Amino acid sequence: MQYPVSAMVARFVDRLAALSAEQWEGVQSRIGVGGVEVTMIEASRNAAVALAVRDLISLEQFDHLYLPFKLVIPLASLEVPLTLD
DSSP states (O other): OOOOHHHHHHHHHHHHHTOOHHHHHHHHHHHTTTSOOOOHHHHHHHHHHHHHTTTTSOHHHHHHHHGGGTTTSOGGGTSOOOOOO
16 A cells, blocks of 8 residues: 555654643553653654555554554644545
8 A cells, every 4th residue: 555655754744743641641551652752852753754654564563663653643644535526
């Protein structure tokens, strides 16, 4: 399946800017899951890169990289709605 990469990444970045302090706390609590400690900037970058290369990596890799944002920025909220012409 092909994903509309640039649109999804752009929407992700827009949503990042709009996260509340409480949502950022939720992200922070999930960043350390899996035993690897990363900064918020690294986690944000990892999630954006995962969206950009989603077609090229395994589902497990994608899930690992996107995990901290899965609850506050659900993937469905980034998808372009289908329109019929």
